[in-house]
Amino acid sequence: MFANRVIIRGFASSASSLAPKVAVVGAAGGIGQPLSLLLKLNPHVGRLALYDLVNTPGVGADLSHINTQAVVKGYKGADQLEVALKDADIIVVPAGVPRKPGMTRDDLFKINAGIVKGIAEAAVKVAPKAHILVISNPVNSTVPIVAEVFKKAKIFDPRRIYGVTTLDVVRASTFVTTIKGGNPTKTPVHVIGGHSGVTIIPLLSQTGINFTKEEVDALTHRIQFGGDEVVEAKGGLGSATLSMAHAGARFTDSLLRALAGAEGIVEPSYVYSEVGAKHGVEYFATNVELGYSIGVSLRVCT
Ligand SMILES: NC(=O)C1=CN([C@@H]2O[C@H](COP(=O)(O)OP(=O)(O)OC[C@H]3O[C@@H](n4cnc5c(N)ncnc54)[C@H](O)[C@@H]3O)[C@@H](O)[C@H]2O)C=CC1
Numbered sequence: 001m002f003a004n005r006v007i008i009r010g011f012a013s014s015a016s017s018l019a020p021k022v023a024v025v026g027a028a029g030g031i032g033q034p035l036s037l038l039l040k041l042n043p044h045v046g047r048l049a050l051y052d053l054v055n056t057p058g059v060g061a062d063l064s065h066i067n068t069q070a071v072v073k074g075y076k077g078a079d080q081l082e083v084a085l086k087d088a089d090i091i092v093v094p095a096g097v098p099r100k101p102g103m104t105r106d107d108l109f110k111i112n113a114g115i116v117k118g119i120a121e122a123a124v125k126v127a128p129k130a131h132i133l134v135i136s137n138p139v140n141s142t143v144p145i146v147a148e149v150f151k152k153a154k155i156f157d158p159r160r161i162y163g164v165t166t167l168d169v170v171r172a173s174t175f176v177t178t179i180k181g182g183n184p185t186k187t188p189v190h191v192i193g194g195h196s197g198v199t200i201i202p203l204l205s206q207t208g209i210n211f212t213k214e215e216v217d218a219l220t221h222r223i224q225f226g227g228d229e230v231v232e233a234k235g236g237l238g239s240a241t242l243s244m245a246h247a248g249a250r251f252t253d254s255l256l257r258a259l260a261g262a263e264g265i266v267e268p269s270y271v272y273s274e275v276g277a278k279h280g281v282e283y284f285a286t287n288v289e290l291g292y293s294i295g296v297s298l299r300v301c302t
């Protein structure tokens with residue numbers, strides 16, 4: 001039913017008329033630091049606010065010496081969260097604990113749910129029009145948590161809340177071209193569903209590439225459990241950070257370009273969909289076209 005649908009997400013407006021402000025929450029972490037570096041290098045970022053409970057003054061001072069235009073500021077501790085987020089256009093959230101071997105993403109829920117809720121509550125107060133990009137796991141649950149906080153404040157706008165599932169398509173392109181050849185940057189693979197194990201559904205049949213059944217089974221499993229591969233390889237020292245920083249920076253860049261008026265930008269994301277909700281599936285990862293048209297609509301690709 002949802003296969004290869006593109007949700008067109010309109011932006012009612014940007015949060016401010018100043019150079020875009022991007023806030024990273026969890027900026028001193030394994031994802032947060034390389035993500036902040038990539039955002040500092042992005043010419044579309046005007047202001048970069050780095051927030052964490054620890055170490056952000058150092059990360060901020062370090063990045064601020066890079067001669068790109070983004071003005072960097074570090075904010076540390078709960079009493080600085082609101083000032084860090086104030087009037088942000090985009091809030092990227094890689095805050096929270098990562099998995100260790102033997103854990104599922106759901107095992108992170110108990111801790112990360114509260115962290116994400118607190119961040120969303122601050123955003124409601126000081127950056128109600130920000131686009132919120134949720135990286136913290138389990139994404140399948142943390143995105144609805146953010147949405148519920150905005151619903152409670154009666155300012156829920158599904159066009160502004162995104163679960164970042166970009167790493168799934170990044171991995172899918174890599175794994176497919178590893179066995180079939182070709183340029184991974186030019187081999188898109190749609191991945192729909194969610195961001196956890198079997199909820200990650202790669203649409204290999206839509207790549208136009210011929211696969212044997214064995215290849216489909218092996219690739220599907222590797223794409224669904226790519227996160228576990230990294231968790232195991234890191235042996236207790238966390239999960240994917242560098243590839244996730246790349247994926248998060250790519251999604252943020254796409255959103256910034258769309259906010260600046262570029263059209264036809266499509267990224268996958270785990271989002272609320274009215275059409276899905278009618279079928280009992282409120283949140284679903286699918287391709288999302290980012291743009292200025294008002295209202296949320298669906299283009300169904302058969
Ligand atoms: N969506 C996706 O595809 C992916 C999601 N992740 C998730 O991203 C999250 C972060 O992963 P890592 O960066 O590796 O973890 P990490 O432990 O290296 O960094 C997390 C950072 O969050 C900070 N933090 C904790 N509570 C906070 C709060 N209340 N406010 C602000 N900052 C807070 C910590 O101080 C730390 O610096 C994890 O939940 C992980 O599962 C990881 C990879 C891919």
Ligand SMILES: O=C([O-])CC(=O)C(=O)O
Binds near residue numbers: 099105226227231
């Ligand atoms: O596997 C994890 O826990 C981190 C993650 O979401 C991923 O790498 O896709």
